[in-house]
Amino acid sequence: MISIIPKPTDTPGDNSTAMVLRELQRMGRNYSILDIDSLDPFNCELDGGVIWVCGLKQDQHQFEVINALSVHHRVINTPLSIFTCASKVMTSALLHKHRIPTPKTLFTASRDEAVRFLREQGKVVTKPVYGFDGIDVKLVDSPDMLPPPPFYLQEYVPNNRDYRIFVINGKAVGGIMRVSDTLAHNIHQGGTGIPCEIDPGMQEVAGNAARVVGVDYAGVDLLRTKEGYCVLEVNGTPNWHCMSTPIPKLLAEYFVEQEQLERM
Ligand SMILES: Nc1ncnc2c1ncn2[C@@H]1O[C@H](COP(=O)(O)OP(=O)(O)O)[C@@H](O)[C@H]1O
Numbered sequence: 237m238i239s240i241i242p243k244p245t246d247t248p249g250d251n252s253t254a255m256v257l258r259e260l261q262r263m264g265r266n267y268s269i270l271d272i273d274s275l276d277p278f279n280c281e282l283d284g285g286v287i288w289v290c291g292l293k294q295d296q297h298q299f300e301v302i303n304a305l306s307v308h309h310r311v312i313n314t315p316l317s318i319f320t321c322a323s324k325v326m327t328s329a330l331l332h333k334h335r336i337p338t339p340k341t342l343f344t345a346s347r348d349e350a351v352r353f354l355r356e357q358g359k360v361v362t363k364p365v366y367g368f369d370g371i372d373v374k375l376v377d378s379p380d381m382l383p384p385p386p387f388y389l390q391e392y393v394p395n396n397r398d399y400r401i402f403v404i405n406g407k408a409v410g411g412i413m414r415v416s417d418t419l420a421h422n423i424h425q426g427g428t429g430i431p432c433e434i435d436p437g438m439q440e441v442a443g444n445a446a447r448v449v450g451v452d453y454a455g456v457d458l459l460r461t462k463e464g465y466c467v468l469e470v471n472g473t474p475n476w477h478c479m480s481t482p483i484p485k486l487l488a489e490y491f492v493e494q495e496q497l498e499r500m
């Protein structure tokens with residue numbers, strides 16, 4: 237059985253969970269929907285199969301429940317990888333360790349260190365450590381614009397677009413470029429998504445980034461540099477807005493395959 241934790245931000249017009257459910261129905265597969273808020277991970281009647289976490293609130297209770305469920309079930313993505321992706325600091329640490337190209341980044345509680353980095357760079361991008369959807373991502377060029385500590389600051393990479401690459405099982409299966417006239421090109425900040433070809437550079441960088449954070453599937457955000465591509469972040473519960481690839485079908489097939497492996 238495939239059990240599903242729906243995305244809390246689904247709406248009738250933008251429902252990631254329902255898109256994959258439709259594909260499972262087409263394939264004639266059984267599934268059940270889990271109500272994570274009322275579920276007791278020590279007493280639930282699941283058969284040890286696959287649990288798909290389409291989305292999760294940034295909330296300690298929900299994280300603890302999926303973590304406990306992962307003792308007896310194949311949770312996709314794993315709780316550890318979802319947590320790693322949610323933290324820009326942990327993601328940066330792993331990208332650095334594995335030498336995956338990413339903008340120069342500083343994380344510190346020291347305002348003096350933050351100002352030193354800002355002076356060295358001229359201008360920096362500031363981001364909330366657990367941020368998403370481009371919220372509070374800002375370009376800062378003077379110390380009085382710095383947010384309150386701790387400071388997660390990044391070298392500004394000049395660009396007029398970014399790329400969101402969808403990776404399943406290490407393979408880049410779909411991509412869009414996002415364009416806007418603001419700093420953060422996220423769809424939620426008004427960016428326009430246009431399907432794009434995946435070139436070998438994108439495949440390599442996005443596939444490696446997904447691998448080192450430990451996700452089964454992900455949305456990897458890239459910028460183009462003179463040298464190739466660099467990784468901004470890896471999303472562990474991604475949407476697939478504007479993708480021309482049939483992502484829901486590919487995900488449904490992947491969950492079915494993983495569930496069969498669990499039963500072997
Ligand atoms: N270092 C950077 N240089 C230039 N633009 C950036 C940089 N970091 C982020 N951005 C822009 O801001 C967007 C949001 O940043 P991201 O790290 O993906 O955080 P979020 O989790 O909020 O999506 C990116 O998709 C990109 O358009």
Ligand SMILES: [Mg+2]
Pocket residue numbers: 369370422457469
């Ligand atoms: Mg992003």
